[in-house]
Amino acid sequence: MNDFKNILAVFTTINDGNLAYHVEDKKENVDNNRIQLAKKYNYDETKLISMNQTHGNNVQIVNSNSPRIIDDCDGLITNEKDLPLMVMVADCIPILLYDDKKGVIAALHAGRNSTFLKIAEVAILKMKENFDSNSSDIKAILGPSIQKCCYEVSVELANITEKSFGKEFVNGRNIDLQGINKSILVQNGVKNIKILNNCTKCSSSEHFSYRKDHKTGRFAGIIKL
Numbered sequence: 001m002n003d004f005k006n007i008l009a010v011f012t013t014i015n016d017g018n019l020a021y022h023v024e025d026k027k028e029n030v031d032n033n034r035i036q037l038a039k040k041y042n043y044d045e046t047k048l049i050s051m052n053q054t055h056g057n058n059v060q061i062v063n064s065n066s067p068r069i070i071d072d073c074d075g076l077i078t079n080e081k082d083l084p085l086m087v088m089v090a091d092c093i094p095i096l097l098y099d100d101k102k103g104v105i106a107a108l109h110a111g112r113n114s115t116f117l118k119i120a121e122v123a124i125l126k127m128k129e130n131f132d133s134n135s136s137d138i139k140a141i142l143g144p145s146i147q148k149c150c151y152e153v154s155v156e157l158a159n160i161t162e163k164s165f166g167k168e169f170v171n172g173r174n175i176d177l178q179g180i181n182k183s184i185l186v187q188n189g190v191k192n193i194k195i196l197n198n199c200t201k202c203s204s205s206e207h208f209s210y211r212k213d214h215k216t217g218r219f220a221g222i223i224k225l
Contacts, residue, residue, distance in 0.1 A: 004096070004139060004223075005100070007098060007223065007225050008041055008042075008043065008084070008222065008223060008224040009096050009098065009141065009221075009222075009223045009224075010041060010222050010223075011094060011143040011144055011196070011207075011220070011221050011222075012037065012219045012220045012221075013206040013207060013219060014205075014206055014207060014208060014217075014219065016033060016037050016040070016219065016220075017029070017030075017032075017033035017036075017037075017217065018030060018033060018208070018217025018218060019033055019034060019086070019088055019217070019218055019219065020088045020217060020218035022052075023215075023216070023217055023218060024215060025217060034048065037220075037222075038084075041222065043082070043084045043222075043224055044082065046068075047064065047082065047083055047084060048068065048084045048086055048222075049062050049066060049067075049068055049069075049070065049076060049078075049083065049084065049085055049086065050068070050069055050070075050086040050087075050088065051069065051070045051071075051073040051074065051075075051076065051086075051087065051088075051109065052069060052070070052071045052072060052073065053073065053074050053088065053109045054072050054073070054074065055074065055109075055112075055113040055114055056073075056074050056113065056114060056119075057074060057075070057114055057117035057118065057119040057122045058072055058073050058074055058075065059073070059074070059075030059076070059077060059106070059108070059119065059122050059123045059126055060073050060075065060076060061077045061078065061126065061130055062076050062077070062078050062083070062085070063078060063083070064080055064083055074108065074109040074110075074114050074119055075087075075107070075108040075109065075119055075122065075123050076106060076107050076108075077104065077105070077123060077126055077127060077130070077131075078104070078105060078106075078225075079102065079103050079104045079131055079225070080225065081103075081225045082224065082225070083224065083225070084222055084223070084224040085105060085106070085107040085223050085224070086107060086220050086221070086222050087107040087108060087109045087220060088109070088218040088219070088220050089111075089143070089145065089208075089218060089219060089220070089221070090200070090207075090208040090209055090210040090217065090218050090219065091111075091145060091151075091200050091209050091210045091211050092109055092110060092111035092114075092145060092146075093110040093111070093115070093142050093145040093177055093178065093181060094109065094110075094142075094143040094144075094145070094220070094221030095107070095108040095109075095110050095120060095140060095141070095142050095143070095181065096108075096140070096141045096223045097123060097124075097127070097138055097139070097140050098138070098139045098140075099127060099131070099133045099134075099137050099138045099139075100137065100139070101133075101134065101137040102127075102131045102133050102137070103225060104127050104131045104133055105223045105225055106123045106127065106223075107221055107222070107223050108120060108123055110142075110177065110181055111177075112153070112157075112175075112177065115177050115180055115184075116160075116161075116164065118184055120181055120184045120185050120188070121184050121187075121188050124138065124185075124188045124189075124190065125188075134189075135188055135189025135190050135191075136189060136190075138189075138192070139190075139192040139193075139194075140185050140190055140192065140193045140194070141193075141194045141195075141196070142178055142181060142182070142193070142194070142195045142196065143196050144196050144198050144200050144206075144207045144219075145178065145196075145199075145200055146177070146199060146200050146209065146211055147176075147178065147198075147199035147201075147202075147203075148169075148171065148174050148175065148176035148177075148178070148179070149199055149202060150199055150201040150202050150211065151174055151175055151176075151177060151211075152173045153174075153175055155173060157175070158170050158172070158173050158174075158175060161175045161180070165180050165183065166183075169183075178195050178197075200212075207219050
């Protein structure tokens with residue numbers, strides 16, 4: 001990814017296998033998938049930090065002494081080198097952030113609830129407060145996810161979306177989570193934003209989709225200094 005020079009920033013595919021322990025899969029399969037992925041991208045699998053994601057906006061700053069799995073968490077931030085961060089998804093948006101001036105990275109899980117709770121804003125504020133980041137130096141990539149073409153919600157949620165974020169993000173009962181997250185990033189001063197527009201439900205056979213099949217695995221966004 002051109003804007004994320006000198007670091008690892010990738011989104012896995014179905015070919016990399018299921019990377020989540022909480023779905024219907026054997027632990028040894030997930031362990032092996034994670035080991036093979038670490039070999040593929042040349043990082044230490046034992047250092048990988050992931051989350052027990054709960055669709056909230058809890059963003060944690062982590063280091064090499066942190067647990068390998070952070071409970072009740074939907075965002076990770078670090079400034080330590082060689083410490084891979086992982087977010088797991090199957091329709092939700094995996095957001096990767098990188099401040100190349102201060103050397104800070106973040107991995108965020110932006111499903112509907114986390115988006116409504118403005119997890120991207122929470123992460124940016126933490127990067128500013130703890131690492132003196134400037135918004136203009138932060139780059140963002142929104143990975144493969146369900147797009148507005150397929151993300152249908154209840155009438156009530158569509159109305160909440162319109163009232164909270166604007167009618168431009170609502171089309172009938174379909175809502176635009178990518179557009180909402182982009183607007184949150186822009187409102188917080190982030191200018192360098194890339195959105196991968198392949199829809200996990202209807203136009204991508206390379207990624208798991210919970211809306212397409214409830215019995216599915218999870219792919220991941222991984223970032224490492």
